Amino acid sequence: MTRLALLLTSFLLVASFGCTQKKEESTSSPAEKSSSKKELIVGTDAAYAPFESENADKTLSGFDIEIMQAVAAKAGLQIQIVNTPWEGLFNQLNSGDRDILISAITINEERKKSMDFSDPYFEAVQLIAVPNKSTVTKFEDLKKLKVGVQIGTTGDSVVTQLLGRDSSSIKRFEGTPLALQELINGGVDAVVADNGVINNFFANNPKNFKVLSDTSFSKEVYGIAVKKGNTELLQKINSGLSQIKADGTYDNIYRKYFGEKKN
Known part of the structure; x- marks a missing residue:
């Protein structure tokens, strides 16, 4: 074999090995890769106190945090x-820009189609906030009223079912506190949202409003979300969640934001 032929053969072998190695390195799924990253990016919509909010110095605080x-x-x-x-939270998870989501996210069958959830970490139910002078006593009474909700939340979903998707009586906001502030300002007649947010808001704001429950509202649970198929990361999160529930850490955090748990 001539020197030129030897060089050519060596080049082809190196090129072939390089291609094979590159192909082997790409066999792991994006979900698996995200669990092995040194720093994981957690997405949260910090406009939902007391679960998550942004402070004046741009740091984040809250129960979920x-x-x-x-x-x-x-x-x-x-x-x-x-x-x-x-509005971009779930897309960020699916695209890989976020590895984990925690943002008072209700676990439901529709969301489980595109992401995986941890074990539940909070139980919630919808409440109705209205002025003290309001004659509203149940959810059905909102049919002829202007109702504020946060876009894309369970509150938005149940009010949409009651009033209709294209109803002009539904006023949607980027955050529940904004909807509640609009209620104070008289721009809406009622707000429907999660119990934790409504109770926290009125604990720190004017008291001339009342909060109502309704038997038509079913209980829901929040979960920490990861990309579909990322079982390794999900197992780690569930392990950590189990540990903080067992050693009292969870109860201490819960007590800080919501008081003593009611059985």
């Missing part, structure tokens, strides 16, 4: 929690 930090510490995960608008 502390729960996620505690879970990560127990699971050995390095995380960075990033404020992410609700």
Whole structure:
């Protein structure tokens, strides 16, 4: 074999090995890769106090923030929690720009089609906020009223079912606190939202409003979301969640934001 032929053969072997190696390196799924990243990006919509909110210095605080930090510490995960608008939250997870989501996200069958959820970490129910002088006593009474909701939430969903998707009586906001502020200002007659947010808002704002429950509202649970198929990361999160529930960390955080748990 001539020197030129030897060189050519060597080149082809190196090129072939390089292609094979590159192909082998790409066999792991995007979901698996995200669980092995050194720092995981957690998305949250910080406009939902007391679950998550943004402080004046742009730092994030709230029940969800502390729960996620505690879970990560127990699971050995390095995380960075990033404020992410609700309307783009799920797309960010599916595209890989966010590895984890925690944002008072209700676990439901529709969402489970495109993402995986941890074990539940909070139980919620919808409430109705109205002025003290209002004659509203149940959900059905909202049919002829102007109702404020946060876009894309369970409150938005149930009010849409009651009033109709194209109803001009539904006023949608980027955050529940904005909807509640509009109620105070007289721009809407009622607001439907999760119990934790409504109760927290009126604990720190004018008291001339009342909060109503309705038997038609079913209980819901919140979960921490990861990309569909990322079982390794999900197992770590569930392990961390189990540990903080067992050692009292969860109860301490819950008590800080909601008082003593009611059985």
